[in-house]
Amino acid sequence: MxxxxxxxxxxxxxxxxxxxxxxxxxxxxxxxxxxxxxxxxxxxxxxxxxxxxxxxxxxxxxxxxxxxxxxxxxxxxxxxxxxxxxxxxxxxxxxxxxxxxxxxxxxxxxxxxxxxxxxxxxxxxxxxxxxxxxxxxxxxxxxxxxxKDKVRLRSMALPGDVICVTGCLGDSAGGLQLLLDEIPLNNEHKGLLEKHHQPEPRVKEALFLSSFEGVHAMMDISDGIASDLSHILNASGVSAKVCLEDIPLSDELKSISQKNKWDALGLALGGGEDYELLFTVQKDKLTAVQQEFEERFETPLYPIGGIEEGATEIRWMKESREVRMSNKGFTHFESPDVL
Ligand SMILES: [Mg+2]
Missing domain, CATH: 3.30.1330.10 (PurM-like, N-terminal domain)
Known part of the structure; x- marks a missing residue:
């Protein structure tokens, strides 16, 4: 059984x-x-x-x-x-x-x-x-x-698209890690804990993005980008290249990770519960969507890689060289579960 x-x-x-x-x-x-x-x-x-x-x-x-x-x-x-x-x-x-x-x-x-x-x-x-x-x-x-013509599916990514996220990744996982490690909490930890306990859904941002011509596949980031991006690749039958240096990490996550010897990037890729948006946009529309998004929401969009033709897998790049990733994002039943 x-x-x-x-x-x-x-x-x-x-x-x-x-x-x-x-x-x-x-x-x-x-x-x-x-x-x-x-x-x-x-x-x-x-x-x-x-x-x-x-x-x-x-x-x-x-x-x-x-x-x-x-x-x-x-x-x-x-x-x-x-x-x-x-x-x-x-x-x-x-x-x-x-x-x-x-x-x-x-x-x-x-x-x-x-x-x-x-x-x-x-x-x-x-x-x-x-x-x-x-x-x-x-x-x-x-x-x-x-x-009907604004619905954004995971299957809509096209080769040549740029992959973007709407905010820093890993803060929520950092907040969870503070609890799991039973670290005495102080003011410095407030942001991460709040992101974990009180995430703000990006509804208005998504409505703007879905009305923007050239924005293709979209989904929210709930399981960690390594896992979530794989869903887009499988649904669209495409491949992706992601630049690890371009994954947005908050200063707070970086400094607390350094103090506690955590892998900030690992938390960002596999932690989940960020509830930011992950989407792909036609390359020649990127600058326009970035400018308009930033004007409207006073926060930038972060391009992290590109969609390519080929096998449905993520190629992780560091300083323009491909690196191996062991962390594939968590799935609820496989790993010690998140709290
Ligand atoms: Mg979801």
Whole structure:
């Protein structure tokens, strides 16, 4: 009997897609992108995504504040809507609650959830509540919409495209590492912890990018760029070259990594939970998209490499020479799980 940790999370998911494919009506796309796509009307598609957060697997109750937990539960699904270039229209939340939990704690979780909902004028339209023996579990489903010709899929990358990300990578993984290593926390650690506990989904940025001609494949960075970029390559049937010097690392991550002898680049490539956007753009449109993005959002875009023809694998470059990478990004069932 094969155990789940041998099969891997993606191995399990890959068995599901073919088993249900024949049940999907025309125009429906399911497993394999950030969201499922269902035709809504002549012009727009409906996007659906769902995410599950489990205590002690995805978060530690003593490390994350209830406000942050409510925020994060919604933010990770909003990030998937962003990954497709969509705008959110409603959310549903199901929560399993240990009976000994204070009502005040729950109120704060919902405050965090509501504050982020207000930001996007996003109604909570339903869900379920149930008791749990010990752990808190929160499942959030977000519906979104997207103009049919603006939907950005993982399969849209083309040879010649430049690969870009919308922000520094690895901060969230650095925040997690602080908790795992039980490092006494101080003010200097605030940024990394906040990025881990309270990620800001790039919904507005994604709407801008998806309206920009020349932006091709897009997704959000949830598992680490090594793993996430592989999804784009597999879906598009292309190869990629990534320059390690161009991976954006925050000063904070660099200095804290140096102090604690962490591999900052490893955290950036394999850590995950950055919830930045990863996208590819036609080379002759790069400068224009960079300029307009920076004017609008007061933060730069970071080109990190290029899409090429060839086998669906990432070639890592350092000082113009190819190097080997052992860190392939984490998958939930294979590695000691993130908290
Ligand atoms: Mg995603």
């Amino acid at each position: 094969m155990k789940l940790d041998e099969l891997g999370e993606f191995g399990f998911i890959n068995t599901l897609a073919p088993a249900f494919e024949h049940l999907a009506a025309e125009g429906m796309t399911g497993i394999g992108d950030d969201c499922a796509i269902l035709p809504m009307n002549d012009h727009e598609d409906l996007l659906v995504t769902t995410d599950l957060l489990i205590e002690d697997v995805h978060f530690l109750r003593e490390a994350i504040s209830p406000l942050q937990l409510g925020h994060k539960a919604l933010a990770v699904s909003l990030s998937d809507i962003a990954g497709m270039g969509g705008s959110p229209i409603a959310s549903f939340m199901s929560i399993a609650i240990p009976l000994e939990l204070d009502v005040a704690y729950l109120d704060e979780v919902m405050d965090g959830y509501r504050t982020l909902s207000e930001e996007y004028q996003l109604p909570l339209l339903g869900g379920d509540t149930t008791k749990s023996m010990k752990a808190i579990a929160i499942n959030v489903c977000v519906l979104g919409k997207c103009h």
